[in-house]
Amino acid sequence: MxxxxxxxxxxxxxxxxxxxxxxxxxxxxxxxxxxxxxxxxxxxxxxxxxxxxxxxxxxxxxxxxxxxxxxxxxxxxxxxxxxxAHDGPFVIAVDLGVDRVVVARVALGGAVEQRARAAIPSSAREAWQVGSTVADLVREVVSGAPPAAPLVGMGVSVPGLVRRSDGLVRLAPNLEWHDVSFGSIVLAALGLDVPVTTANDADLGALAEQRRGAGLGIDDLVYISGNVGVGAGVILGGHPLRGAAGYVGEVGHLRLGTEGRACHCGNVGCWETEVGGLAIAEAVGCPAQQVASLDGFLDTYTGPLEGLREIGEQLGGGLASLVNVFNPERLVLGGYFRPLFALVGDEVRRALAARALPAPMESVSLTTPGLGADSVLVGAAEVALEPLLVDPVATMAQAVRDVPARLAG
Amino acid sequence: MxxxxxxxxxxxxxxxxxxxxxxxxxxxxxxxxxxxxxxxxxxxxxxxxxxxxxxxxxxxxxxxxxxxxxxxxxxxxxxxxxxxAHDGPFVIAVDLGVDRVVVARVALGGAVEQRARAAIPSSAREAWQVGSTVADLVREVVSGAPPAAPLVGMGVSVPGLVRRSDGLVRLAPNLEWHDVSFGSIVLAALGLDVPVTTANDADLGALAEQRRGAGLGIDDLVYISGNVGVGAGVILGGHPLRGAAGYVGEVGHLRLGTEGRACHCGNVGCWETEVGGLAIAEAVGCPAQQVASLDGFLDTYTGPLEGLREIGEQLGGGLASLVNVFNPERLVLGGYFRPLFALVGDEVRRALAARALPAPMESVSLTTPGLGADSVLVGAAEVALEPLLVDPVATMAQAVRDVPARLAG
CATH class of the missing domain: 1.10.10.10 (Winged helix-like DNA-binding domain superfamily/Winged helix DNA-binding domain)
Structure with missing residues (x-):
């Protein structure tokens, strides 16, 4: 700064x-x-x-x-x-989940001006089908934009491994996507040409929480995304970790046991098979057709906690590995872990404290996202706005105007 | 640069x-x-x-x-x-193991000018006893230094958790040290006052390998230190990871099973109980009095490989977690893992490939240290020389001269 x-x-x-x-x-x-x-x-x-x-x-x-x-x-x-400015530039933020997608128009300054949401039925998870759904939502959220407001780009969150160099979705396991250029698919469906940044959902959650949420002023932060799969976005020393190709933080595939459910990755004992969305849904008897809104289901859940307590312990045990490995100052529990933590937070904390080394445990605090369920969406907006904050002159020169009229046509 | x-x-x-x-x-x-x-x-x-x-x-x-x-x-x-320069400045590097310590005089430029080594018997592992041993070795290695050569500092590697802010050894489990200011103890034993930088052994191994060894030109590197305990030094995007207090990389306490040997940390199933020095020594029948030189024992080992093969598989399985979590371009196997890899490298590679996600697996290569058994020692010298490379004028103004005569007195 x-x-x-x-x-x-x-x-x-x-x-x-x-x-x-x-x-x-x-x-x-x-x-x-x-x-x-x-x-x-x-x-x-x-x-x-x-x-x-x-x-x-x-x-x-x-x-x-x-x-x-x-x-x-x-x-x-x-x-x-x-x-x-009034009527200043805006971006389109896309938070793609496994079974639903949220699209928003977000202004410079971070305000969500308009949002729209659609389910992704398991019968329509091909990338082109989802791209078409997203394009419809984009048209909806830009319809109310001021005609003079310039569009500077689009940010897309994907629940999977995204190659940093070009945004290629290498693997979105629960959508069964391999090597999909999803940003290009959405732009083609819209007939639009703007810069697109595609990134992993947990990485975007971490960025948003550090800039505007529970990680404000925190240099060492791990955001855990608990959805169907489990991933982590890691910021250490103020720098988001990327790794050689952008795949840092695939913590869902830490092996936390030598037996258990089969994981899509071909192994058994992966952490996400024990604490991911499917395990949670099973524990609370969430009907299959409601897994898409498991967070809402958990927010109002009043049933027995036995099964969830076990998941809470598995969650805390896995978080201990993250504390030992990353020594964060703050752990932010996003996705389904947010409502889960409200129900069985004690079990999570106890298992974490029992399993983590005392020295890194001293400085860590455990919290839910400051941005609630919006962390990932806000993160997608932030990466789309980033070029504007690096070089406002060049970015504004390339911005697209009259977007509502263009997309209505 | x-x-x-x-x-x-x-x-x-x-x-x-x-x-x-x-x-x-x-x-x-x-x-x-x-x-x-x-x-x-x-x-x-x-x-x-x-x-x-x-x-x-x-x-x-x-x-x-x-x-x-x-x-x-x-x-x-x-x-x-x-x-x-000829007769330029030098530092003292200390590589403290669990059962032996190596001390060297290292010149600007990185040449090891003189080195000395001593065993640390289990009966003399109190910090003051080890400090006294180290002081003797320091006197030995500076004895041949040119009288005019200035001493700019000391770097100390410790097999444990070191608080970054002040170099306090929070825990060196296999030495049974808690909250030990080891650098101060050595300086007091020497009657000397120079800057001391104390750091974790794996962190120093990673630094040395990136600057002068198998990680030259590599921005994303994980150095695994396999000694009695197991730890990792991680460099991502060219930056050494530290975490909130300096404890990043305690990968020996990743839980890779729900049963197994008890770990000093109070849990079971920690990775280091399966692949650490004690497990290796047991697998090759290394006598207790030779564990201090287990690497030499393994270098010349010609016995049966069955037990080692199993350790190789456990090593590869744990490395897969590191590949999934850190997405490194290079994994460097230091400590006892160096000779182990020469014996059962195929098992390590196979287990790694079977367990890691394909995308991060594409870009990673597995190797032993370019600096052989000296990575950690060289890393200790590098951190001691660092102030000279940041501000040569101020550092030289504070350097200590006539060191051989001072310490002989």
Missing amino acids: TPARPATGTGTNHEAVRRHNLGTLLRHVHLGGEVSRAHLTTRMQLNRSTIGGLVTELEGLGLARQTQPSPSRGAGRPSAGVTT | TPARPATGTGTNHEAVRRHNLGTLLRHVHLGGEVSRAHLTTRMQLNRSTIGGLVTELEGLGLARQTQPSPSRGAGRPSAGVTT
């Missing part, structure tokens, strides 16, 4: 520095809501007139607007504020 | 930039051996005269010297070279 001064052979590239500073200022506004110029001056270590120039340029780009000083904010000369 | 230009409130801090560039140039020389000025000009994106000035300053500090152009190195005007 500090201004970089990239080096070149013989001197500083002022244009690159200016664009970087523009992006950094916009990032503060995007994440902080309305921020004062005084705050920006301090955080960015730039003087008031430089900040003023950057704000004026962001206004000209249609990204920010100035607000009046608020006299109530403490002593001293009140400082004028900066916030996001 | 590129020159940074740190920002301050109103402009560039030239002195900070110059010191940073001095350190960066020295780092190239330290890691690259003799490097040409032309190479430095390209790598550091600075012009020839700036490089020349930095080299002259490093000469003045006693850190570098110029070499004659080598006419055999391709076309064009030959470029003068830079290498480390």
Whole structure:
């Protein structure tokens, strides 16, 4: 968040520095809501007139607007504020689950302006079928967008392994997808050409929770996504972990036993066979046709807890491995683990404490997402907005306008 | 490795930039051996005269010297070279095992100038006893140091959990140490005051292998330390992982079964009970008094392989969890796993391939350390030299001289 001064052979590239500073200022506004110029001056270590120039340029780009000083904010000369523009740019966020998909229009600043949802029946899980469903939802959520508002990109969350270099879905086991370029399929169905970023659901949940949720200010965080499968998004030292190709965090396939249910990966004893959505649904007698909304089912569940207690213990035991391996400061329990934790949190905590090493256990706290069920959706919006926060000038030059009219046609 | 230009409130801090560039140039020389000025000009994106000035300053500090152009190195005007100074600074590296300790004097540039080794009998594992042994070895290895050579620090590797903030050994289970400030104990025994960096053995192995061994040029690497306990040092995206307090990589306590030998951590089924030094020694009938040199025992082992094959499979099965969780490009098998892999490598590879997910498995390669049995020792030297590569001026100002005479007294 500090201004970089990239080096070149013989001197500083002022244009690159200016664009970087523009992006950094916009990032503060995007994440902080309305921020004062005084705050920006301090955080960015730039003087008031430089900040003023950057704000004026962001206004000209249609990204920010100035607000009046608020006299109530403490002593001293009140400082004028900066916030996001009305009718500013937006992105499309797609949270693809195994049996449902949520699509949202999200504005710069992070507000979800409009959202739509559809079931994905098991009879229609081919990538082109799901792509068509998503395209319909996109048309729905952009219908109410201000005509002048530019679309800068789309972020897609997938419950599977996504190659970082090109967003190819290598494997979405519970959708039975192999090597699917899902972003391209959706764009083709829409007849639209915008940048698409596709990523793993748990990675996006971790990003969103760190930026706007239960991980605010936390540098070492693990977000566990408990859906049909189980995965983790890991941020250590403030950096999201990627690995060689982007597959970090496939913790659902930690072997936590030598027997048990068969896993889709071909082995037995995988953690996700013991704590994933299917095991939870079985434990609470959730009917097959309601597994798509298992979180809602659990939110109102009042039946016997015996089966869930066992799952809670298996969850805590597996979390202990994550504490030993990643030494996080915070563990965020997303997906179905959110309502599960409300029901059998004691069992989870006890099993975790019994199994983790004392030293890394000292500094870890266990929590549910600050963004509720929206972590992954918000994360998809954040990665789609990211280019705007890196280079607002270049990104706005490529943004697509008149989107409602284009997609209605 | 590129020159940074740190920002301050109103402009560039030239002195900070110059010191940073001095350190960066020295780092190239330290890691690259003799490097040409032309190479430095390209790598550091600075012009020839700036490089020349930095080299002259490093000469003045006693850190570098110029070499004659080598006419055999391709076309064009030959470029003068830079290498480390004769009688330049050195560090003390300590590789503390459970039953033996190795101490070395290591010069800037990475050469091990002198080394000494001692057994740690189980009757003398108190921290003060081991500290006294280490102090004796330090006196031995510095005895041959050039009188003018300055000592800049000491790096200590410990087989246990080390708190990053202050180097406190929170737990070295097989030495039965809890909350031991081992670095301070050694300095007190020596009557010496130099900076000490204490770190986990696997973390240091990973660092050394990435800088000088099997991980050269690899950004995503996991080094597995197989000793009495099992741990991992993890580097992802070029950054060593630390976690909230420095305990990342306690993979020996991944639960890979629900039954088995009791682990010192209080649980059963921990990976290290199945593949650690005690299990290996039992499988090959290594006598108790030779466990201290189990690697040498395995290097010359010609007995039956049945028991080792099973350990090889358990090793491969656990490595699969690391591939799924970290998605590394390279797995380096250190400690006892180095000779074990030579004996039952096929079993390790087969179990790994059977258990890991195909996508992360595509990009991973399995290897033994490029530095042989010295990875951890070299890593301890690297962390001790690190301050010199960050700020050579300040570090040399604080270096201790006449060390042989001081310690002989």
